[in-house]
Amino acid sequence: MDSFGPGAQVPLQGSAGQTVATHALASAAYRDSPVEEILKANNEWHESTVTAGKFSKLFRPNLGEAFSRAVQVRMLGGARKPLIQSFGTEPQPIVEHCLAATRIRKQRDKLLTLVTLAFGVAFLPGLLLWLTVIYLRRSLAGAADKRAGAMGTALLFGVGILAVIFMVRLPFTGFLAVYLRAMIVAPVLGWFLAKRICEATAKDLRACWDGLLSGGGVGPKIPEAVPQDPNETAAEELRQSLEKLTAEQRSNVLFYAGPKGILGMGTRWGSWQLAEELIPKDGREIHAFRTWDVIRPIHDQLKLLERGTLKTGFPTPSVNHWIVVPVGEGAKEVARPEGENIVTYQVKPHEIQRICNENQFGKGNRHYLGVQFVLWDGQLVLTMMITVTALLHTLRIEVTGHALGPVHPLFTTKPAPKTKAVSKAVRFWETKEIPLPLVDTDEVVRLAVRAPLTWFPPVLDYLGGKLVLPEPFGLRHAWADQPWRHRFMADDAIRAATPVMRAVHTATIKVLEDHGVDTERFANRSMVLSGLVQDPAPRKADSYDA
Template sequence: MTSGFDFSPGAQVPLTGSDGETGATQALSSVAYRDSAMTTLVEINEDTKIKGPRLSLFEPNLGEAWSRAITVRMLGAARGELVQSFGIEPQTVVEHCLAANRIRQERDTRLTVLMGVFGVLFLPGVLLWLGAFQLRKSLASARAGGKRYGVLGGAVLAVTVVLAALFAIRPPFSGFWQLYFRIMMIAPVIGWFWAKRICERTAKDLRDRWGGLAGGSGVAAKIPEAVPRNPNQVRAEKLRQALVKLGTEQASNVVFYAGGTKGILGMGSRWGSWHMAEELVPAEGVTDINPFRSWDVIRAIHDRLRMLERTPLHTGGFTKPSIRHWVVVQTTEKAGKISRPTGTEVEGYTVKDFEIQRICNTQQFGKGNRHYLGIQFTLWDGNLVITLMTTVTVLAHTLRVDVTAHALGPINGLFTSGPSAKTKTVSKPVKFWETKSVNLPLIDSTEVVRLAARAPLTWFPSILDHLGGTLTLPEPFGLRHTWAEKLWPHRFMADDALRAATPVLRAVHAAAIQVMAENGVDTSHFTSRSSGLSGAVQDAAPKKADVYDA
């Protein structure tokens, strides 16, 4: 598919360090630096799939799996279409994933050198230690799951440890091989000590970034590899183009309606719907109505919505909203992907103005995409996105003005949680009936071995994915709506969503009635209907606008 966007070198450079746009952006960015288990994402969205590891020693943690999945899904050459992420800056999140990968790559380069020295010269000893740690990790999983491994696994682990000790203390050879087998079991321990220092330094850096982003402070994502310095840097140029393409798709004016439970992808489900439909009758003393089109009404509504920030009182008021013309495409509720419109009417994922006007005036009945005018408020640092969509249709002698309300709730609390110190509660040595909290090392021995074992394979990500497992993101994928929670349990957010509907509805009706009055339409029926809806919109509870009793 050709997007129609100019990806020529030198025209655009991705901006780094643009963090701090919203709290939601920083919270999602912080996941790239986390060291917790990736299974926590499944608890948030059950459509998230995890392919289990073939060897648990190569299994990635949350930050590693997230960074890999996000960069492939959002920057990969063969990636599918993305859903817009309203309320956040997806490019910033992706930049942090690239920055986290870069920090880990620098660590893995050092670990690969260590593994090259000790793994090549003392390969049998390294393999014995890796086997012992793999069995230990498998036994830990068996105790958690209660099925895998058993007494046999414990016996094999004990035999392995005993053999390692015998090789170190009394090797079964003499001469050169006696010295080699003794060093063979000691050298990996020395390498482990160096590797631990490398891992601890990187882990502290990653955790500092995690805490800074989750806490709301601005942490810059440094990705110099995304800025080509000469024409021969093909990889950097491709990465730059992928980031530009991501920003272009985010700016698209095409959205997808996916049924009752999902609503408009990226905007949330539809919780309210109000309709004003009356007959077009000439006003008293007017022979015939002056012809006008749906676009004339929509344009007047657009101008009226821009005035919502003004208020006769010096108190509160709306923040500046985003007002855009949207092309809404219908898709199925269980669709695994989306497909954006293409053709001469589309440029850089954005439908051109003349085509939007044509859709507004002609595609009101039957097949085809539909036009909506949307006003969107992004509140609570990006954790609340309120969108009200307006469409005007004229069928026969009836003019209908529809206003629908969509709300996207806050992202899950997992993304806003900061790093906590690793501690363990133990009994006091003397007063054994009392307990105390003991700080644990930031990186334990099993984690050092896991990182050292993965390090050489990070240069071959497909092999690492095969051995360690992968994270598959829900489709159709969008960074914001995928992890959103329900809005209504949050009292103040719910109040904001409900309060926004009334003034927007009244502004839409006032603009539509004004256009009709200027063109000789009897507006008495419309005014009466508008007054009724103005009272109905103040109902205290949201409705399931997309659930039909049929």
């Protein structure tokens, strides 16, 4: 028992330099805007969809509810498909915020369920009557014809007047009369109580939303993820699922999806090749070497990029060995390699070396050396991928540039107060803004009817609809914009290519000289590429435009 904590103690999310993108995506779990808003964030890599339910007018989810539900199921489900790494963000804190937002809503739904049972189910005929009227009003209000919308509002007022007349001139007496009157009044009283509950929760959710985007948000509170007793299997399974999510994020296996590029890394915007024949120096024999002997010095040289002569603040890069698996452009899922050479989603070093030396032509996975810069607090991820191949007497060193832009502006918008513009009493030609309640009548009804079904999510999905995430799914690239629309981000992408390429060429030429290779052609070609890399026009290199 001593090894189990009293509750969840979750630190602030995101590692250094990755907080903005992480907070922006996490804020979606607390939003109360329509779920269709997320469709605006679709990009050329993936598109989300929203499916309508059988009774979506009453049971439809909002953006926060649909986002939290979809992300939890996709990233924590027992039989979930493999995930794409979210470069520039930490997916575990985002999922934890989805869990925290769901917990806040469940606490609200417990109270709403009690109100629904006491003031609705106990007076079911009256509840069904009011729900029918509200459903018809909402259907008419959503019509394109303005006259139909006005008819819906008139219908609600008309039923209210008839209800008052019915209670005053009721033809029955005794208990039946009392019940019939209560049947009309009780749902209205329940609505007032539900409105207060919904308003309080809406303020809490919006405070979390605003706190995340303002930089001062508190960490998510999810005590259900920390087992307090050895027999709490659900909490232990949730904790292990979160750890599994983090382990998959650290995987060194990537997926190349044709013209879509390496999934999760964004657009492949540039490609440069240094390929020359291996000629011995001064007629002597070349000392035998393999491609791994070239990759290792390149790795060491890239590690020294931040140690420049000029104190320019060049960021420290992350240098990793990647194994890239080819998949189809339209693939709906990926399969991570398995076997004795894979441990916690990581390919073992000796297998990486074998792939680097042997898998250069024909089928099989390929080895890439990647140097990655996470800039703009995670909003911009620049990756330069280096691969070395040796075919017959030709050595080829290829450097490609990948750029993953900022998350869509939808995720960085702060909550705005709900207001309405009205004319002034005296100066009627002028208008003023008056505050509106965060939760209107229709929203209270929607939350109240959904509350008893919160513990049956598949039923809610069937009745109200759900958000369908794009596949293969990764939190970061699914809602990323192109960096080229931001001038400084585009400049950073183009500027990072030159020092990386020159470091690669310097290390390569040194290795060749040590092994008795005439490097004159390589040096000349390197100078030519140094000029080409200064071309400021990014291209879609994966399109192979002729």
